[in-house]
Amino acid sequence: MLRRFLLLALVTLSIAACADYVGGPYHPRDNDDDEYVDTTGGGSDTTSTDSSVCFTRDVLPILISNCTMAECHDAINPEEDIDLTSYTSIMQGRERIVVAGNPSESKLYRSLVENDRDEIMPPPPRSLTTDQIALIARWIREGARNRDCSNDTAVCDTTNVTYATHIQPIMQRACNGCHSGSNPSASINLTDRTVVASMATSGRLYGSMSHLAGFAAMPPSGGKVDDCTLATIQAWKQQGLR
Numbered sequence: 001m002l003r004r005f006l007l008l009a010l011v012t013l014s015i016a017a018c019a020d021y022v023g024g025p026y027h028p029r030d031n032d033d034d035e036y037v038d039t040t041g042g043g044s045d046t047t048s049t050d051s052s053v054c055f056t057r058d059v060l061p062i063l064i065s066n067c068t069m070a071e072c073h074d075a076i077n078p079e080e081d082i083d084l085t086s087y088t089s090i091m092q093g094r095e096r097i098v099v100a101g102n103p104s105e106s107k108l109y110r111s112l113v114e115n116d117r118d119e120i121m122p123p124p125p126r127s128l129t130t131d132q133i134a135l136i137a138r139w140i141r142e143g144a145r146n147r148d149c150s151n152d153t154a155v156c157d158t159t160n161v162t163y164a165t166h167i168q169p170i171m172q173r174a175c176n177g178c179h180s181g182s183n184p185s186a187s188i189n190l191t192d193r194t195v196v197a198s199m200a201t202s203g204r205l206y207g208s209m210s211h212l213a214g215f216a217a218m219p220p221s222g223g224k225v226d227d228c229t230l231a232t233i234q235a236w237k238q239q240g241l242r
């Protein structure tokens with residue numbers, strides 16, 4: 001009995017700690033069933049024959065940035081034994097959370113669209129955007145493959161890099177889970193273009209993201225962003241931070 005109480009207290013505590021990483025406001029999702037809605041359309045940015053989702057560039061950073069803080073789904077002491085820091089840990093964990101081809105059968109997806117506020121992931125007030133959830137659904141539906149697009153020049157296009165089209169989306173998927181809101185990590189708010197640009201100028205942005213010596217490796221839970229993203233960050237600086 002006591003053991004059970006202690007276990008419950010521990011679980012409650014760790015959930016509270018997990019939910020402490022405050023992100024944006026809680027947006028209830030008004031879906032009445034578990035069906036996913038694909039609002040992303042087909043691959044729009046590519047002339048390559050494969051227009052499926054680039055997992056390493058577009059999906060993994062969302063999970064890392066929003067779900068892998070300490071006490072949550074990190075590699076060290078993952079909540080419910082679900083480690084979301086890598087493709088392997090997601091696909092080959094103790095519990096099967098992704099059923100390739102079927103978002104509605106996948107716990108990973110279902111937890112994002114859960115109606116119960118106590119069960120939804122990430123715990124409120126954190127939340128993923130509708131587009132992010134749709135992208136995860138699309139990735140599962142397309143077979144949940146470990147696709148890395150870094151060497152596909154048709155997909156990884158680093159010409160005419162601008163803040164609005166390239167950099168802001170990178171920050172949103174890879175960094176803003178921690179570096180935004182009223183209490184951003186290290187007091188660095190990466191939704192602010194001025195902050196991002198000055199970090200790019202000083203080399204801190206590329207240094208932290210490419211895990212260079214002398215910089216805190218970001219994101220801290222592992223899972224460095226893919227080579228395409230790093231090339232885009234460099235290109236933005238070389239092309240004048242437009």
Ligand code: HEC
Nearest residue numbers: 064065069174175178185186204208209215216218219220
């Ligand atoms: C899971 C949460 C999390 C994510 C995601 C994250 N950070 Fe951080 N970041 C932190 C924490 C916590 C600190 C302060 C502790 C430290 O320095 O290690 C920090 C510190 C920093 C610093 C200051 C340290 C230094 O050496 O200059 C920079 C710069 C930074 N982050 C950039 C980024 C960028 C860019 C991204 C996106 C690729 C990112 N962070 C993603 C949590 C996060």
